[in-house]
Amino acid sequence: MADGLDLSALESWIREFARLVADRRDELTELDSAIGDADHGANMDRGMSAVVTALEATPPTDPAALLKQVGMTLVSKVGGASGPLYGTLFLRMAGVAGDGTLDAETWARALRAGLDGVVARGKAEPGDKTMVDALGPACDALDAAVAEGASLGEALRRSAAAAAQGRDGTVPMLARKGRASYLGERSVGHQDPGATSATLLVDAAVTALAPAGG
Structure with missing residues (x-):
């Protein structure tokens, strides 16, 4: 990661996440229909579409501004729990990102800060069947690889x-x-939609941020 992650790279990550959410909207909704309100796909797609529109209308000037703009847009545009949780994730990342290029350690710290924000906001722990169950292992693996x-x-x-x-x-x-959680034992046997969208977020980083052959 010699050159680090600059504003352009991070914006590519956000746009790739938006694309993946749009592509997988129906799958996210289907998963949520089994154990939730059947709106996760629609909510996330609407939110990320609003994010892309906001980026084009008011281009951010540095990584922290970008992540803050994404977080604020999601909080204001996404219903249910997804808006506050994903909004908090990006806002906490913004607090670490700063106004320059992110190196590997800073990227790992930023994502960890985002996870900590989600945990604090949602009061979820590993094993609760939430997005934390995908983000936690993602952060652990990232920290280990960086180390x-x-x-x-x-x-x-x-x-x-x-x-x-x-x-x-x-x-x-x-x-x-x-x-x-209201479903009790009936929630067993179903993949969590939040963990699924969180995995898309990490997948988007591979596509947008990993250098070819690196």
Whole structure:
């Protein structure tokens, strides 16, 4: 990660996340229809579409401004729990990102800060069948890769693989937070929609931020 992540790279990440959410909107809604309000896909797609529109209308000037703008837009445009949770994630990342280029360590700290914000806002812990179950492993894998001196691409790919494993691990879990928790044992056997969209966020980082061959 010699050159780090600049404003342009981070904007590419956000746009890729928006694209993935749009592509997987129906899947997210289907997952949410089983254990939630059947609106996660629609809410996230509406929110990320609003984010892209805001970026084009008022281009941010640095990474922190970009992440803050994304967070504020999601808080104001996305209904249900997704808006406050994802909004908090990006706002906490903004607090770490600063106004320059992010190196590997800063990126890892920023994502960890985002996770901590989600945990604080949603009062969720690992094993509660939420987006934390994907984001937590993603942050752990990223931290470990950075500590080992792995390349940016390798660190991001490990993070994405851990997120996917965490997402898949929500299927047998009993939901303890959110609307799904009302279902009790009936929540078992279903993949969590929040963990699924959180995995898309990490997948988008691989596509947009990992250098070719790095």
